[in-house]
Amino acid sequence: DWNDLVNNGLKIVNKHGGLKESVKAIADLSTPGLKKKLYVLAVDIAMSSGDIDDAEDAMLETYQRLLGIDDATAQKIIEVMGMKYAQ
Numbered sequence: 610d611w612n613d614l615v616n617n618g619l620k621i622v623n624k625h626g627g628l629k630e631s632v633k634a635i636a637d638l639s640t641p642g643l644k645k646k647l648y649v650l651a652v653d654i655a656m657s658s659g660d661i662d663d664a665e666d667a668m669l670e671t672y673q674r675l676l677g678i679d680d681a682t683a684q685k686i687i688e689v690m691g692m693k694y695a696q
Contacts, residue, residue, distance in 0.1 A: 636675045644676040648683065652690045659694075661687075 625631035638644050651672050655665040673683045 632671070632675070635672070636677075638676070641677075645678065645682070645686075648672055648676055648678050649686055649690070652686050653693070656690050656694045 622631045625634050635644075635647060638647065648669075651669060655661045655669060661669070669683075669687075672678075673680075678686075
């Protein structure tokens, strides 16, 4: 349910004291695999509406930096997700 998803997201943001603080909390995720999964999901969401716009690109760059995803891995994830959404 979309409303549940939004409400749960807001709870997480509020738990960490605000949007900036909640974004910083992702750097503390427990494993490299979990960090890669989060980055894959972020790319998937950004691409689901079509091309990645400037705001989404900035968000992905921030996630990449915070999660410690190297450039080659980030590019591969974007490439694969691009294939998913190719028409």
